[in-house]
Amino acid sequence: MLPTLSDILSTARVVSLPLSSRFRGIDTREVMLFEGPEGWTEFSPFLEYDDQEACVWLAAAIDFGWTPAPAIFRSSIRVNATLPAVAAEEVAAVLDRFPGCRTIKVKVAEPGQTIADDVARVAAARKYLGPEGRIRLDANGGWNVDEAEHAIHALAPYDLEYVEQPCPTVDELADIRTRVKYMGMPIAADESVRKSSDPLEVARARAADVLVIKAQPLGGIRRALDIAAQAGLPVVVSSALETSVGISMGAYLAAAVPELAYDCGLATVSLLASDVTEDPLVPVAGSIEVRRVVPSAALLDARAADPVRTAWWIARLERCYALLAA
Ligand SMILES: O=C(O)CCC(=O)c1ccccc1C(=O)O
Ligand SMILES: [Mg+2]
Numbered sequence: 001m002l003p004t005l006s007d008i009l010s011t012a013r014v015v016s017l018p019l020s021s022r023f024r025g026i027d028t029r030e031v032m033l034f035e036g037p038e039g040w041t042e043f044s045p046f047l048e049y050d051d052q053e054a055c056v057w058l059a060a061a062i063d064f065g066w067t068p069a070p071a072i073f074r075s076s077i078r079v080n081a082t083l084p085a086v087a088a089e090e091v092a093a094v095l096d097r098f099p100g101c102r103t104i105k106v107k108v109a110e111p112g113q114t115i116a117d118d119v120a121r122v123a124a125a126r127k128y129l130g131p132e133g134r135i136r137l138d139a140n141g142g143w144n145v146d147e148a149e150h151a152i153h154a155l156a157p158y159d160l161e162y163v164e165q166p167c168p169t170v171d172e173l174a175d176i177r178t179r180v181k182y183m184g185m186p187i188a189a190d191e192s193v194r195k196s197s198d199p200l201e202v203a204r205a206r207a208a209d210v211l212v213i214k215a216q217p218l219g220g221i222r223r224a225l226d227i228a229a230q231a232g233l234p235v236v237v238s239s240a241l242e243t244s245v246g247i248s249m250g251a252y253l254a255a256a257v258p259e260l261a262y263d264c265g266l267a268t269v270s271l272l273a274s275d276v277t278e279d280p281l282v283p284v285a286g287s288i289e290v291r292r293v294v295p296s297a298a299l300l301d302a303r304a305a306d307p308v309r310t311a312w313w314i315a316r317l318e319r320c321y322a323l324l325a326a
Contacts, residue, residue: 036065100286109142238265
């Protein structure tokens with residue numbers, strides 16, 4: 001069921017939000033928000049994505065705004081702190097923004113950095129947690145198989161829950177998974193699920209132990225649930241660095257997963273310096289609530305993108321809508 005383009009445009013707003021720490025190479029997050037009969041929803045593919053990829057995110061946004069959310073199994077979601085590739089001295093200040101989180105996801109393999117930078121950051125995260133709590137890594141495919149093997153050997157002493165997307169391809173994930181199996185080190189797949197034309201390939205190839213699933217990049221809550229069920233692997237629901245509106249879509253996805261064994265990557269509103277609501281979906285005692293979010297008119301105005309950027313997003317929406325309608 002597709003609403004009309006003018007339906008969507010009648011409530012659409014574009015906002016530009018500063019980040020409090022640089023993350024995946026950006027300092028500001030631009031997103032489009034609009035309201036459907038089920039509530040507010042978010043369309044926020046990253047700027048460099050082409051229309052083919054972005055139209056999957058639009059399908060997700062429309063699904064969340066126009067279709068009732070599926071049945072839920074829980075009303076709050078335990079979340080991990082997300083630690084960008086900052087210097088070791090900055091780790092404690094960033095982690096203070098994630099109150100009560102017992103799990104930290106540390107970004108590693110950042111272009112331009114070394115394994116020594118990763119070791120220092122992970123050591124600082126372990127020092128912050130103490131002997132309790134869990135640390136997982138996310139390399140965003142930044143290592144080849146040999147580099148991943150060396151890095152995992154260097155970082156394993158800090159006690160790791162899993163390593164997310166250590167290498168870019170499914171074949172490499174299968175290889176590194178075999179190489180570190182003797183250590184009991186699980187491998188999670190993220191880009192191999194959300195950026196693949198065949199999101200189940202990684203599961204069929206037995207190249208991962210855990211799947212990261214994201215609502216917007218996978219075309220919405222129902223499609224993400226379907227992929228998880230067909231893969232038959234444990235899942236971690238994670239964000240795409242959305243506002244609280246987009247995070248609410250992720251929270252409903254996490255709530256609808258029948259078995260949720262891992263803390264979810266849905267605390268990323270804490271990486272934004274401002275949001276679109278005065279009541280943001282940030283962690284309280286390590287969990288976020290499962291609820292819809294209504295943006296405040298004052299914040300939509302205060303954070304409104306300039307006319308050039310707003311026109312760019314409207315044109316993107318129109319092109320993606322045409323792809324979906326076809
Ligand atoms: O999973 C988390 O802790 C937060 C989400 C996150 O890391 C992320 C956010 C935006 C884009 C990509 C990623 C990623 O998991 O690679
Ligand atoms: Mg990832």
